[in-house]
Each structure stands twice: as structure tokens, then as C-alpha cells.
Amino acid sequence: PVLPRRTRRRPPHRPPPAAPPANAPGREMPLKQAEIECFLLSLGASQKIIDEAEAKGFQAMDTLARSKGASDGLQNEAQVRQAYQAAQEAKKAKAAAALERKLRALSAEERQRYRLAFDHFDANSSGELDQAEFKMAMIDSGMYPLQFEVKALFEEADADGSGRVDFAEYCRFVQVYKSKQSWLESLMENIMDKLTPRPSYLTNPTMRFVRKMKQAGCTRSAIDTFVFNYRRARNPKNVLIAEKDIDPVDSLPDLETVDVARDESLLAKTVMLKLNGGLGTSMGLNKAKSLLEVNNKDTFLDLIVKQVLSLRQQERAPMAFMLMNSFATSKDTMERIRVHHPNFGNPYDAALELMQHKHPKVAEEDWSPAAWPAARELEWCLPGDGDVFPALLGSGMLDKLIAAGYKYMFISSSDNLGATMDLTLLNWFAQSEAPFLMEVAVRTDSDKEGGHLAYDGQTGDLMLRESDQCPEADKAQFSDIAKHRYFSTDNLWVDLAKLKATMVANKGLLPLPVMKILKTIDPRDPESTPVLQLETSMGAAIQAFHRAEAIVVPRSRFAPVKTTSDLLVLKSDAYEKTHDHLVVLRPERQGVPPIVKLDACYNFVDALDELIPFGAPHLLRCRKLTVEGPWTIGPNVVFEGDVMLVNKGTKRKELLAGTYSNSTVNA
Numbered sequence: 001p002v003l004p005r006r007t008r009r010r011p012p013h014r015p016p017p018a019a020p021p022a023n024a025p026g027r028e029m030p031l032k033q034a035e036i037e038c039f040l041l042s043l044g045a046s047q048k049i050i051d052e053a054e055a056k057g058f059q060a061m062d063t064l065a066r067s068k069g070a071s072d073g074l075q076n077e078a079q080v081r082q083a084y085q086a087a088q089e090a091k092k093a094k095a096a097a098a099l100e101r102k103l104r105a106l107s108a109e110e111r112q113r114y115r116l117a118f119d120h121f122d123a124n125s126s127g128e129l130d131q132a133e134f135k136m137a138m139i140d141s142g143m144y145p146l147q148f149e150v151k152a153l154f155e156e157a158d159a160d161g162s163g164r165v166d167f168a169e170y171c172r173f174v175q176v177y178k179s180k181q182s183w184l185e186s187l188m189e190n191i192m193d194k195l196t197p198r199p200s201y202l203t204n205p206t207m208r209f210v211r212k213m214k215q216a217g218c219t220r221s222a223i224d225t226f227v228f229n230y231r232r233a234r235n236p237k238n239v240l241i242a243e244k245d246i247d248p249v250d251s252l253p254d255l256e257t258v259d260v261a262r263d264e265s266l267l268a269k270t271v272m273l274k275l276n277g278g279l280g281t282s283m284g285l286n287k288a289k290s291l292l293e294v295n296n297k298d299t300f301l302d303l304i305v306k307q308v309l310s311l312r313q314q315e316r317a318p319m320a321f322m323l324m325n326s327f328a329t330s331k332d333t334m335e336r337i338r339v340h341h342p343n344f345g346n347p348y349d350a351a352l353e354l355m356q357h358k359h360p361k362v363a364e365e366d367w368s369p370a371a372w373p374a375a376r377e378l379e380w381c382l383p384g385d386g387d388v389f390p391a392l393l394g395s396g397m398l399d400k401l402i403a404a405g406y407k408y409m410f411i412s413s414s415d416n417l418g419a420t421m422d423l424t425l426l427n428w429f430a431q432s433e434a435p436f437l438m439e440v441a442v443r444t445d446s447d448k449e450g451g452h453l454a455y456d457g458q459t460g461d462l463m464l465r466e467s468d469q470c471p472e473a474d475k476a477q478f479s480d481i482a483k484h485r486y487f488s489t490d491n492l493w494v495d496l497a498k499l500k501a502t503m504v505a506n507k508g509l510l511p512l513p514v515m516k517i518l519k520t521i522d523p524r525d526p527e528s529t530p531v532l533q534l535e536t537s538m539g540a541a542i543q544a545f546h547r548a549e550a551i552v553v554p555r556s557r558f559a560p561v562k563t564t565s566d567l568l569v570l571k572s573d574a575y576e577k578t579h580d581h582l583v584v585l586r587p588e589r590q591g592v593p594p595i596v597k598l599d600a601c602y603n604f605v606d607a608l609d610e611l612i613p614f615g616a617p618h619l620l621r622c623r624k625l626t627v628e629g630p631w632t633i634g635p636n637v638v639f640e641g642d643v644m645l646v647n648k649g650t651k652r653k654e655l656l657a658g659t660y661s662n663s664t665v666n667a
Helices: 033-043 047-056 058-067 077-102 106-119 129-142 147-158 167-179 183-195 205-217 221-234 264-269 300-315 332-338 385-394 397-403 423-434 472-478 496-505 538-544 564-571 605-612
Strands: 270-275 293-295 320-325 353-355 406-414 438-442 453-455 462-464 486-495 515-520 530-535 550-552 576-577 583-585 595-598 619-628 629-631 637-646 654-657 658-667
Touching: 033 047, 033 058, 033 077, 047 058, 106 129, 106 167, 106 205, 106 515, 205 221, 221 530, 221 595, 264 270, 264 300, 270 332, 270 385, 293 564, 300 332, 320 332, 320 472, 320 605, 332 353, 353 385, 385 397, 385 605, 406 423, 406 595, 423 438, 423 486, 438 538, 453 486, 453 595, 462 538, 486 496, 486 538, 550 619, 564 595, 564 605, 605 629
Parallel strands: 270 320, 270 406, 320 353, 438 550, 595 619, 619 637, 629 654, 637 658
Antiparallel strands: 406 486, 438 486, 453 462, 515 530, 576 583
């Protein structure tokens, strides 16, 4: 038998509302009760009246709507739904405002921890986390979500719906996540965080620098080198070299007495590299030092290019040439070559430029990344000329040169015009089969404050010791030029294949001593933040090579311009330019340049220009020139012997034309 169908009835006081006809105008689907209630409330009806109308059915609610001013009643469903959506938006806004009041601002320490965790798990440095990375970052940030919660939490954090979470979204999520926790949940997470050992990257201070360097687009080689230098610099045991740990170098081969067969074909296997990364900030420059004019409007760079072209023509050999520029010097330098030497290039279209790395400056106070919002570029520095080796390897240039058949590299500074390509040196180096050769000169009294060559007491290999690497107790022996006879000219020769093998054996690095250079973050502002620049010397690389060699060279191969005093001498008639564009001391000087000591007020090049607006004075027969106080040296001024200019006032004094011999001139 078929049983009668039973229907479920609503309570008598609330019968089901009568639905409008299915073919009502604009009808898409029946209105929901919540939508109708929101609409009536928006019209000003009370909840009690709405409940009474609802109990009577749809028609009663429609009548109520019309009585409150809705001319179409409930027939205009779009209007009803719009009111409902507006109510929902207002509800969300109210909840968001309540949440904002509840949120706690993140402390600097918390943001630092979250940043470190975020960057650590952002494996591809995209600046975003996927769901798996997000979970791991949460855990290392002190939050411990259950596995089934992760997906919902990730979607909550992904505010823009991109499927990935950036750091701003991550920090916002953490604030919201913590605001929703009960006191018990917060307590339990804090206990778990205290009991869980923190991963090393959270306690490693170098990660702040790694993050900064990644954001600046630094290469892996630059980052690895900085981290190595930073760790070494923080450990004083890795900085100081005691007298008892080294042995003096008594004698070395001398370039002027060695006898080697001359093979010009080696030039085709050789690269001449000039270091050109420095701005010469100690001289107040904001451009490459190599762009300073030396004479007849020729800059250091112009003279170097002309020397290379002359050698190529003279020896009929396609010797390669490169500049190691930096972020500070590349643009101006390459523009100078393009405009003034448009046909200058390399054989086989080899690159002319190698880019030096940049490293962050370190705040002296707490060894954190130095910050200078007024000029962010001042937060960066060059890591010293020792960076030439990681720059060669990290850029891929070393591999390219070896693949192109180059075997040797001659490295020197662009401000040392005495460091020219020498075939005798090249041949001697090639025949020695040494991995590394340093040109050295004999120390004099004026050199005893600088570094010296020595033998490592343990390995017996050659090494350099700089003044800041010498313990205070050993300073007297450091300055003993009879015991420690030689200093580096910073002219180096390297076997490229052996350089690569040595660096690969050291995981892409050369373990060089690190120097801590104390400066202000703005070199022209002595009141700005004190910072440390961690630098390495390329000469110190001699100790990284077993069986490295050194050879004594004439002092004429060492004529760097480090100060405005040096520049004044080079501009004077004590030097002359040869037909092949070499700048050499005139024969009358017998290999000894004049000594010039300028007052500190002339440390910057623009101040030197005010001192010699008519050009450099005649120094051919001058032994020593000392300038104290504000002066202007007029045209046709000749200095002979020892001369002092003394002005104790503040008003500039002009020195008139004439010859000043072994005298003191007072203002």
C-alpha cells in the first residue's frame, strides 16, 4: 500500500512566506530571508515589526517595504540585494576596525627575526614565499601551526590572492595571527619557542648583511667574500701577525741583474689589468682618480691607453688590456674611452671591463650594516684591491680568459704610471713557472711605516705584513728597514690557471688578511656615522700561493698618486713624458723624486687647484717643498733645494714669480 506523504509544518505563528510568481520581472532566484531583513532594516523598520510581517508572509513584508518608502516593495530584487551587500560591507569594515585596534605593532627585533626567516626560506630570492616556505618561516618565527591549518593560514596571509606571500603580507599576517590567539595559546607558543633551539642563521649576524647584499643584486662571490672578511675581522687572532711567527727576507732576485731570453710572443698570452675602482675619496673626488689630468690635458687613463697602443705597435703583439672598474667609476671611465679613444679595444673582441664588487659598510658601534638614508649609495664601499681575485672568478672572466688562451696577467693600479708592461719581467715570470710574482722595492726611512715582505714561519712561503697587522710590542722591529728590507709595489704577475686552481681549492676564495679601515660614512662629513670598511690587499695574496716569488725592481716602477702632494710632484717638471707616453723622472733627478708636504687644507684636489691655478711650480731641482697655510703659487715659480712656505693667518697669500732656493717664505 502507498502511505500518504507527510509534510513538515512550520509553527502556526510563522507560516512559510508566499513566494512571488516565478515570472516576476527581473527575477533570477528567490530572495533570501537575510537579504529581506537587511533591506527592511535599512528602510528604518524595527526588528519587531519585521518579525511580525515575516510571520504573515512575503506579501506582508512587501507591504511593509512599500510603507517605508520603497515604491517597488520587494519586487526590485537588485535594490534589496544591494542593501544587503552594503550591510555586509559595513559589518566587515566594523570588524576590520576592531581588529586594527587589537593589533600590536611589531618591534624592531621581531621584524628582524621575521625578515631573517623570510629571506632564509625564500630560496630563489624572489621576495615571496610559497605555501611550503611559508610554513617553515612561521615555525622559525616562533609560530607553530598544525598541519591542517597551514593551507587556510597561507590563504589568509595571501591578501592579494597571488598564490604567494611577500614580506609585507607576511608581517601583516603575523600581527593578525597573534591578535587572534587566546592567552593560553600565546603562552604555549612562547614556551615552545623558548625550548626550541634557534637555527644558526637567526643567531648569525652576517645574515643582515647577506640580506642587504641580495637586495642590492650582489653576486654570490661578493657575498661569500664579504662574509669571510666579516668573520675574520671580528676575530682579532686572525688579524695580528707577531714577529715571532715570521722570518725576514734577506735577499731576492733583482730585475736589473737577471738574465733571461726575450720572447715577445708571450705578450699575446698576457692580459694587462689596471685597477680603476677607487674614487680617491681621501682626495675629495667624486669620479675615478684615473680621470685626473696629469699634463697637457692627458689624464692617467689617456696615458695608459696610449702606452698600450704604443706597445702593441712597437712589439707587433696583440696584448690584451682590461680595467677593473667599480659601481662608482664604470660610467665615467668607459665614456672617456668611447669619446677620446673610439678605436681602442681588445684582440678577439675580449671585454675591456671587469667590475669590482661592492661591500656594505659596517657600523663601528655594533658591527651592524651602516645606514645613511640621506644618501643610500654612501652605505657601500669598495672591498680593497684584493677583490680583484674573487671578481675575476665570480664574474666568469677568469674562465673566459683561460679558454681564450691567455696564461698570464699583469696587475697594477691605474694611478701608478710607473707600472708599465716589462718584457724582461714577463719572461722571467714565465720561465720561473711560479704561480704568483710580486715586484718589490728596497725600503727606505720614508717607507718604514708601511708593510714589508717576510717568510711565514710555519710554511716558509712569502707573505706581507701591514702596519695594522703588527702587535704594538713588535712595532720597533716592524720599522727596522735593515731587518725587513722589502715592500710591495703592488705590481703583481699571476698565472691564470694556477690562480683558478688555488681559488677552487679554497672554495672560491683567497683567504686574505682583513684590514679594518675606520672612516665616516660620508667622507666629506666628519660628524657622520663612524663606520668600518673591511678591505683586503691584493699583495697579501702572495701567501695563498705555494712557491710564490718576489723580485726587486727599480723604484721608478713605484710612483702611485695617493695624495695631492704626490699629484703635485707628478704634474711638475721633475717628470717628463717619453715618445711612447711613459711618464718618468727626468735624468737630473737620478731616480729620486722631490718630497712635497702640503698642509692638510690641501688634502682635496679642488684645494690643490686653488694652490696652483697657473699650473705646477718648477721642482726639477727641488729636494723638499713644505707648504703651510693658505697660499696661491703664481706662474713661473721655481723651487730649489729645501723650501718652506709658511702662512699662519687665514687670508690667502700669493707667491709671486721667481726662484726660491733653500729658504723659508713667511706670509
